Amino acid sequence: SAVISQKPSRDICQRGTSLTIQCQVDSQVTMMFWYRQQPGQSLTLIATANQGSEATYESGFVIDKFPISRPNLTFSTLTVSNMSPEDSSIYLCSVVKGQETQYFGPGTRLLVL
C-alpha cells in the first residue's frame, strides 16, 4: 500500500487567486495522478504526472490553469490558477502501487468565493 498526505486539507480562496496543493507519498512511485471531485460528483482525472517529464493532461484540462510539478519520486504539486467559484471541488492525488491499484490521498477541499 501507500500512505499519501496532502496539504492543505482545505482552504477558502478568493476569486482570481491561485492555490498550490502538495502531495507527499511515503515511498517512491513512478506515476502520480491528480483528480477533481466536484460536489456530489464522481472523480475526474486532471492529469498524470511522471517524474522528469511534463504532465499529461486529460481533455478539458490545460497546463496554464492547472500547472503541475513533479520534482522527485515522492512529491508533486498541483496549482489551481486564477480561480473561480466553478473550481470549488475536492482535489485528490493518487499513486499506483502493486497490481494496478491506485491509492488516494485524503483530498484538499477547496471553496472559491
Add this chain to the structure above:
Amino acid sequence: GNSVTQMEGPVTLSEEAFLTINCTYTATGYPSLFWYVQYPGEGLQLLLKATKADDKGSNKGFEATYRKETTSFHLEKGSVQVSDSAVYFCALSDRNRDDKIIFGKGTRLHILP
C-alpha cells in the same frame, strides 16, 4: 472507450439488511476492477479489487466477483451496519492505458439503525 455504470443512489437500507450495488463495465482490453469507498468527509479508500475473470474480491464483509460473461462486478454484503454508510465507487483500470482509473458516478448508501 472504457466506461463504468453503477446503480444510482441513494440506497437506503435498515441495519442487517442484504446489500447489492450493481456495477457493469465496458472495456476493450482486460481491465482490473475495483470498489472504492468514501466515508463522510474523507478521501477514497480501496475496498476490494479483482484483477481477472472469476476472481472474487472481499474485505470487511463486502464481496464482488469479476464476471467477464456479464461484464459485471456487483458489490454485495450480507448484513450491513450503520458504519457502512458512505459513497461507493465502482472503477476499472486498464494497464494498456497507463493504469488510468475510470470511475462510476458513485452510489450513496444510507443505513438506518
